[in-house]
Amino acid sequence: xxLDIIKDAFxxxxxxxxxxxxxxxxxxxxxxxxxxxxxxxxxxxHDPTSPVDQKSVLTDLKxxxxxxxxxxxxxxxxxxxxxxLSKYQKLLEKFLNPDISKAYRNVDFDFHIVNQIVAVxxxxxxxxxxxxxxxxEAGEPEATALKSQFLDLHQIIEAVRVxxxxxxxxxxxxxxxKLKQNSSNVELKLHRLQFVEILQKxxxxxxxxxxxxxxxxxxxxxxxxxxxxxxxxxxxGRLDRSPYHEMTSPTHWDNLTEExxxxxxxxxGQSYVSPLSVAIAAGVEGLPTLLKLSNVxxxxxxxxxxxxxxxVPVELGKEFQFHSIFVCPVSRDQGSEENPPMLxxxxxVLCKQSIMKLSKSSTRTFxxxxxxxxxxxxxxxxxYF
Amino acid sequence: xxxILEPSPFTYFAREKFFPFFLKLEMDSLPNGTATTTTAxxxxxxxxxxxxxxxxLVHLAESLKLEHQFLRVPFxxxxxxxxxxxxxxxxxxxxxxxxxxxxxxxxVSNDDAVHHLSSLVSRLQGLxxxxxxxxxxxxxxxxRCRARLDHLESADAENLSDWNNMRLKRILxxxxxxxxxxxxxxxxxESSNIQDLVDIDVFQEAKKVIxxxxxxxxxxxxxxCTDNKSRLKKSKSKFEFQLRLQxxxxxxxxxxxxxxxxxxxxxxxxxxxxxxxxLQRVMATLAFRSNTxxxxxxxxxxxxxxxxxxxxxxQEFCKLYGMTLEPLLNIYLQAGLSALKTPxxxxxxxxxxxxxxxxxxxxxxxxxxxxKQHHSKLVCYITKELMDTENPPQVLPNGYVYxxxxxxxxxxxxxxxxxxxxxxxxxxxxELVKAYIS
Numbered sequence: 001x002x003l004d005i006i007k008d009a010f011x012x013x014x015x016x017x018x019x020x021x022x023x024x025x026x027x028x029x030x031x032x033x034x035x036x037x038x039x040x041x042x043x044x045x046h047d048p049t050s051p052v053d054q055k056s057v058l059t060d061l062k063x064x065x066x067x068x069x070x071x072x073x074x075x076x077x078x079x080x081x082x083x084x085l086s087k088y089q090k091l092l093e094k095f096l097n098p099d100i101s102k103a104y105r106n107v108d109f110d111f112h113i114v115n116q117i118v119a120v121x122x123x124x125x126x127x128x129x130x131x132x133x134x135x136x137e138a139g140e141p142e143a144t145a146l147k148s149q150f151l152d153l154h155q156i157i158e159a160v161r162v163x164x165x166x167x168x169x170x171x172x173x174x175x176x177x178k179l180k181q182n183s184s185n186v187e188l189k190l191h192r193l194q195f196v197e198i199l200q201k202x203x204x205x206x207x208x209x210x211x212x213x214x215x216x217x218x219x220x221x222x223x224x225x226x227x228x229x230x231x232x233x234x235x236x237g238r239l240d241r242s243p244y245h246e247m248t249s250p251t252h253w254d255n256l257t258e259e260x261x262x263x264x265x266x267x268x269g270q271s272y273v274s275p276l277s278v279a280i281a282a283g284v285e286g287l288p289t290l291l292k293l294s295n296v297x298x299x300x301x302x303x304x305x306x307x308x309x310x311x312v313p314v315e316l317g318k319e320f321q322f323h324s325i326f327v328c329p330v331s332r333d334q335g336s337e338e339n340p341p342m343l344x345x346x347x348x349v350l351c352k353q354s355i356m357k358l359s360k361s362s363t364r365t366f367x368x369x370x371x372x373x374x375x376x377x378x379x380x381x382x383x384y385f
Numbered sequence: 386x387x388x389i390l391e392p393s394p395f396t397y398f399a400r401e402k403f404f405p406f407f408l409k410l411e412m413d414s415l416p417n418g419t420a421t422t423t424t425a426x427x428x429x430x431x432x433x434x435x436x437x438x439x440x441x442l443v444h445l446a447e448s449l450k451l452e453h454q455f456l457r458v459p460f461x462x463x464x465x466x467x468x469x470x471x472x473x474x475x476x477x478x479x480x481x482x483x484x485x486x487x488x489x490x491x492x493v494s495n496d497d498a499v500h501h502l503s504s505l506v507s508r509l510q511g512l513x514x515x516x517x518x519x520x521x522x523x524x525x526x527x528x529r530c531r532a533r534l535d536h537l538e539s540a541d542a543e544n545l546s547d548w549n550n551m552r553l554k555r556i557l558x559x560x561x562x563x564x565x566x567x568x569x570x571x572x573x574x575e576s577s578n579i580q581d582l583v584d585i586d587v588f589q590e591a592k593k594v595i596x597x598x599x600x601x602x603x604x605x606x607x608x609x610c611t612d613n614k615s616r617l618k619k620s621k622s623k624f625e626f627q628l629r630l631q632x633x634x635x636x637x638x639x640x641x642x643x644x645x646x647x648x649x650x651x652x653x654x655x656x657x658x659x660x661x662x663x664l665q666r667v668m669a670t671l672a673f674r675s676n677t678x679x680x681x682x683x684x685x686x687x688x689x690x691x692x693x694x695x696x697x698x699x700q701e702f703c704k705l706y707g708m709t710l711e712p713l714l715n716i717y718l719q720a721g722l723s724a725l726k727t728p729x730x731x732x733x734x735x736x737x738x739x740x741x742x743x744x745x746x747x748x749x750x751x752x753x754x755x756x757k758q759h760h761s762k763l764v765c766y767i768t769k770e771l772m773d774t775e776n777p778p779q780v781l782p783n784g785y786v787y788x789x790x791x792x793x794x795x796x797x798x799x800x801x802x803x804x805x806x807x808x809x810x811x812x813x814x815x816e817l818v819k820a821y822i823s
Contacts, residue, residue: 003534025513032513130569130572279746280721285724286720287451290720309755310756318771323736343820385763
């Protein structure tokens with residue numbers, strides 16, 4: 001975007017504004033001076049021997065003020081400023097999109113739902129005050145369940161930040177079975193960090209006792225990991241100069257914080273990234289395309305509002321791809337249960353309906369549209385993404 | 386030519402016959418997979434590694450163009466202050482000039498003249514003070530305009546995620562201001578230190594009017610109309626007329642009929658030329674009175690008319706400042722949900738990472754259209770990563786597809802045995818085949 005041009009235009013405005021201000025000051029001073037001088041004439045003439053002709057003084061003042069033409073002067077500087085102001089506005093309209101609501105469908109978003117979404121977004125970020133304040137101001141019911149859970153999460157994370165793993169370990173212990181189902185080994189990772197911490201700060205005996213108490217249950221599944229940790233015992237107190245010095249890296253703590261959050265959210269049935277952030281980011285990426293589309297379709301506004309599917313693809317980055325969508329390269333139809341993708345023996349993939357068409361309802365062999373292979377319907381098999 | 390490029394079974398055969406070179410091109414490009422999923426548009430990154438910065442920057446530049454309101458609102462505010470200050474100076478100076486010429490043209494005594502002139506002097510001094518204060522406000526507002534320009538300029542590939550977070554906060558503040566959640570808006574702005582990037586002060590002006598309208602008072606709204614008379618006239622706004630109608634209705638409700646008629650003569654009649662129908666309808670309430678059961682007139686006495694006035698005011702206010710009529714949050718949310726919405730989002734096994742797996746987002750998205758795809762987008766069931774040229778889809782004997790990366794990893798861990806996570810089928814790594822999907 002031509003931000004430089006816009007900035008220059010703005011600089012011109014602010015210069016003119018200052019100029020116009022000082023002009024106004026100047027004009028006021030000039031007028032003031034004349035009036036004061038006239039006043040002076042009256043006051044100096046207070047001795048009655050030579051009475052001033054007040055009429056002539058006032059007429060004189062009037063003429064002088066007319067000669068200055070204060071209003072004219074004010075108008076001149078303001079005119080220049082106005083010119084620049086309207087130029088700037090046009091510039092903004094030219095380089096930026098003056099109405100991003102053009103592609104907006106006038107459907108009523110239920111603002112109660114939006115308020116809840118925003119409040120949960122605040123809770124998830126640990127901004128509990130803000131979440132409460134919003135719900136309170138909007139007169140919405142409290143979202144207590146999620147709030148208390150995110151409170152737990154933030155207490156755990158806060159504790160980890162000051163290298164206190166206790167709340168995290170407690171949580172992992174209570175949720176051991178669920179974590180196992182998710183095939184997460186975050187509990188082992190927590191114990192490992194704790195063990196390394198003891199090795200660096202405590203005695204070898206402490207570390208050994210800790211390992212006996214907490215690491216042995218993991219032996220059956222994570223033998224290799226545990227052997228490595230046991231070897232660390234040899235370098236108790238000087239782990240940072242050992243072949244295992246990598247274990248002391250602070251990145252382990254950062255990664256663990258992230259992983260804990262991820263597992264916690266997943267057990268809650270929540271996403272790791274705030275869904276509101278994802279939806280808004282997708283909106284920012286998608287909106288330019290939608291605006292172009294609504295410009296093209298501006299003549300058919302009604303049609304655009306009634307559409308069940310967007311007429312053009314809105315390309316989003318890969319972080320927004322959550323589902324496998326197969327599009328048949330021949331018919332451009334999206335795959336579905338009735339019309340699934342099929343793999344031909346030449347390893348090219350079309351949707352079932354396209355293959356039916358090509359094979360005249362599976363009665364004949366046909367040539368793959370992409371390569372010279374001859375294919376029969378019986379050779380094709382359905383794919384599942 | 387362009388038509389023929391659209392692959393369809395029918396044009397395809399024609400193409401083979403008449404343009405064999407097309408076939409050649411496609412044969413060359415397909416088996417090594419270059420024509421798979423994502424090459425179609427520059428917007429979709431093809432590499433599996435972090436998206437190439439160039440496409441990010443293209444996105445960024447496009448998204449900055451959406452920030453019209455961000456620059457426009459403080460500018461309108463600035464302009465308004467400049468105009469107001471100028472008007473004051475003009476008015477006062479011309480009053481002084483008039484005062485002098487009046488005095489000059491009439492016969493006044495010496496003392497009167499002295500008195501008159503000194504009052505003019507003090508008037509000018511007052512004006513000067515006012516002007517100084519006015520230009521201080523102007524400078525502050527200019528600073529704000531500049532801060533916003535700088536903020537837009539500061540966005541680049543390195544600080545993008547911080548910048549995007551900030552944008553979300555700005556969008557949320559905008560939403561809360563429009564919904565009149567002023568305290569929370571102020572708290573968020575303060576705690577994120579973005580006061581210069583949001584329009585809290587502008588909305589203070591609206592708050593006064595809205596609060597009054599909610600208390601069924603029109604006076605502040607009328608004052609606001611007078612302040613912005615010329616611009617409202619330009620946009621052919623009838624907001625003032627609607628306020629007047631409401632005041633008239635209130636007089637009728639109080640059975641103050643004579644005053645109502647005087648009021649109508651003075652304030653409603655001028656609108657007769659353009660809004661005769663509404664005027665006639667409201668005048669008829671004199672005959673029906675506030676306890677009428679006749680629906681045409683009954684609605685005029687309902688208290689939701691006041692809510693309607695609040696909405697009207699919000700619209701006029703937004704228009705005046707060059708804001709969108711809808712909160713930014715709704716606009717972005719709608720665009721985002723349309724772009725994300727697929728039939729798969731509403732299935733039970735929708736991944737939690739998809740906002741549309743949440744009941745609340747699903748409800749919001751209900752009236753929105755589904756997104757459209759021109760090209761296959763395949764996400765590996767195991768790794769949730771996009772399958773593309775670098776990480777192509779591979780097929781198990783039972784037709785289930787996973788990414789090459791995930792399957793390779795699995796084979797490495799399990800002696801070249803692959804277990805299908807969805808069906809439990811066990812097969813050898815060597816039994817897998819690659820699928821070519823364009």
